[in-house]
Amino acid sequence: MGGMPRPDASAKLAATAPRRSRSGLAIIIAAVVFVAVVVAVVIGATTSSKSSGGGGTAFPKGAASLGAPMVVNPEAPASVPVLDVFEDPQCPACATMDKVYGAAIAELAKSNQAKVVIHTMTFLDTNLKNDASVRAAMGAYCAADQGKFLDYMSAVYVGQPQQEGVGWTAPQLEAFAMSARVGNLTTWQQCVKDKTYQAHTAAAAEAALKEGVNSTPTLRLNGNKLTLTGNVNELAEAVKAATK
Amino acid sequence: MTRERGLDLLGTLLRLVLGGVILVAGALKVTNLGQSALAVRAYQLLPYDLAGYVGYALPIIEIVIGLLLVLGLFTRMSALLGALLMLAFVIGIASAWARGLSIDCGCFGGGGTIGAEQTAYPLELSRDVALTLAGAWLVRRPHTAYALDDRI
Numbered sequence: 001m002g003g004m005p006r007p008d009a010s011a012k013l014a015a016t017a018p019r020r021s022r023s024g025l026a027i028i029i030a031a032v033v034f035v036a037v038v039v040a041v042v043i044g045a046t047t048s049s050k051s052s053g054g055g056g057t058a059f060p061k062g063a064a065s066l067g068a069p070m071v072v073n074p075e076a077p078a079s080v081p082v083l084d085v086f087e088d089p090q091c092p093a094c095a096t097m098d099k100v101y102g103a104a105i106a107e108l109a110k111s112n113q114a115k116v117v118i119h120t121m122t123f124l125d126t127n128l129k130n131d132a133s134v135r136a137a138m139g140a141y142c143a144a145d146q147g148k149f150l151d152y153m154s155a156v157y158v159g160q161p162q163q164e165g166v167g168w169t170a171p172q173l174e175a176f177a178m179s180a181r182v183g184n185l186t187t188w189q190q191c192v193k194d195k196t197y198q199a200h201t202a203a204a205a206e207a208a209l210k211e212g213v214n215s216t217p218t219l220r221l222n223g224n225k226l227t228l229t230g231n232v233n234e235l236a237e238a239v240k241a242a243t244k
Numbered sequence: 245m246t247r248e249r250g251l252d253l254l255g256t257l258l259r260l261v262l263g264g265v266i267l268v269a270g271a272l273k274v275t276n277l278g279q280s281a282l283a284v285r286a287y288q289l290l291p292y293d294l295a296g297y298v299g300y301a302l303p304i305i306e307i308v309i310g311l312l313l314v315l316g317l318f319t320r321m322s323a324l325l326g327a328l329l330m331l332a333f334v335i336g337i338a339s340a341w342a343r344g345l346s347i348d349c350g351c352f353g354g355g356g357t358i359g360a361e362q363t364a365y366p367l368e369l370s371r372d373v374a375l376t377l378a379g380a381w382l383v384r385r386p387h388t389a390y391a392l393d394d395r396i
Contacts, residue, residue: 021396022318022396025317025396026318029308029312029318032308033304033305033308036304036308037300037301037304037305040277040300040301040303040304041297041300041301043277043300044277044278044281044296044297044299044300045296045297045300047278123282123356126276126278126279126282127279127282127356129276209285209292210292212288214282214285214286214347214356214357215356215357215358
């Protein structure tokens with residue numbers, strides 16, 4: 001080869017060009033990830049607050065405030081134990097519990113042997129990708145205005161679909177109101193149609209999650225976790241033991 | 245086959261296993277971010293809101309780290325992030341186990357409280373420890389065969 005030796009630029013290019021494209025790529029990837037994460041967090045945060053947006057600040061009879069649990073018998077004397085029940089309308093184990101202990105719980109409330117406090121949760125909607133728990137809970141709160149909260153929840157459990165995740169149709173939810181003997185069905189229908197307790201249902205579910213409850217049914221007697229094994233007498237005995 | 249080539253191929257295998265698992269885990273969760281938030285909350289380690297944000301962000305971060313590892317791009321950095329992620333999961337699961345919680349790790353979707361007899365802590369922990377070690381290996385020796393790192 002003759003002529004002037006040309007300075008070899010290709011080696012220099014090879015050394016710098018990849019470096020530049022690598023760091024450029026890294027910056028692009030980092031930026032895309034950052035944007036995607038921010039979008040996901042914003043979407044997640046707004047969808048969870050959207051569900052608590054509707055319905056204003058109305059709360060049903062039996063709840064002390066927006067998102068407060070349902071006190072079935074507010075007239076219970078302060079001396080009796082407090083029975084907290086955390087339940088999700090779509091939870092099969094809750095239906096089983098209601099079948100075995102539902103009547104006993106209602107009786108505890110009726111006779112004021114315990115102050116019965118129900119916390120509705122709706123995380124199974126997220127789990128099963130539907131909105132059935134929220135709709136059933138709203139139906140129950142509309143029934144609560146007419147003193148039929150527990151009856152409505154029991155009707156929901158009896159009418160739970162064979163296959164978890166199917167949920168309920170609007171006529172089914174209305175049939176539950178009828179079998180719960182809600183006195184004024186028109187009022188109940190209007191309450192459901194207006195989604196009057198949408199915000200309340202969302203706030204109640206969030207409050208229960210914030211209490212650290214993430215499975216249903218969860219029972220607490222005077223704040224202590226109560227485990228029932230399926231014997232109907234267990235509940236009455238536990239309440240008796242907790243009564244001072 | 246030289247020893248170097250053998251180690252490169254071993255690295256490729258580890259990269260594909262670690263990256264593949266992280267990628268699949270992220271992809272299975274990204275379609276239900278609300279569930280992911282619930283799964284993180286079930287560990288009861290972070291405050292309510294922060295746990296939610298972690299739940300929303302985690303699947304996306306997993307998909308990106310998984311993709312980078314599978315492609316062999318920025319292998320050392322993505323292996324480091326992957327190993328740290330796995331280490332975090334190991335700590336989370338071990339702490340849930342130690343505190344007597346009965347939760348599903350929620351690693352591949354699902355998550356939340358399950359029956360005590362359904363928990364699979366030893367399996368989940370040994371899997372994540374093994375994946376942490378795979379990541380650590382790649383941090384020490386990031387050069388692998390069939391990696392995009394060699395091409396750009």
